[in-house]
Each structure stands twice: as structure tokens, then as C-alpha cells.
Amino acid sequence: MNTQPKASSLIKPITPEQIDKVIQLFDEWMADESGYDEETLPELQVAIDPERDLISARRLFDE
Numbered sequence: 001m002n003t004q005p006k007a008s009s010l011i012k013p014i015t016p017e018q019i020d021k022v023i024q025l026f027d028e029w030m031a032d033e034s035g036y037d038e039e040t041l042p043e044l045q046v047a048i049d050p051e052r053d054l055i056s057a058r059r060l061f062d063e
Contacts, residue, residue: 029037052058
């Protein structure tokens with residue numbers, strides 16, 4: 001008797017509605033001229049790359 005649990009995928013296909021929401025979000029991001037991303041990106045770079053160095057992961061940002 002096989003007692004192993006049935007394998008199932010944790011990744012579910014996305015729906016057309018979810019795709020539309022993602023497209024809408026990207027459109028909003030592209031239209032944003034507030035400057036928030038230009039202010040925030042350097043802070044993210046300073047925070048993320050040292051953490052990735054700790055686990056020997058490839059750096060996300062090239063200077």
C-alpha cells in the first residue's frame with residue numbers, strides 16, 4: 001500500500017481577471033510621475049544587496 005501523499009502543485013494558473021489587474025497595475029506605475037520610485041530605489045539597493053551577499057546570492061543591482 002502506498003502511503004505517500006498525493007503530489008500537488010503549489011503554483012496555480014492565473015486567471016484572465018488577474019492578468020488584467022497586473023496590466024492595470026503596470027500601467028499605473030508607468031504613468032506615475034511622483035518621483036517616488038527614483039527616491040526609493042537607492043534605499044532598496046542599499047538594503048537588498050548586502051542581505052543577498054550574506055547568503056551568497058547574485059547581486060540584483062549593478063553599479
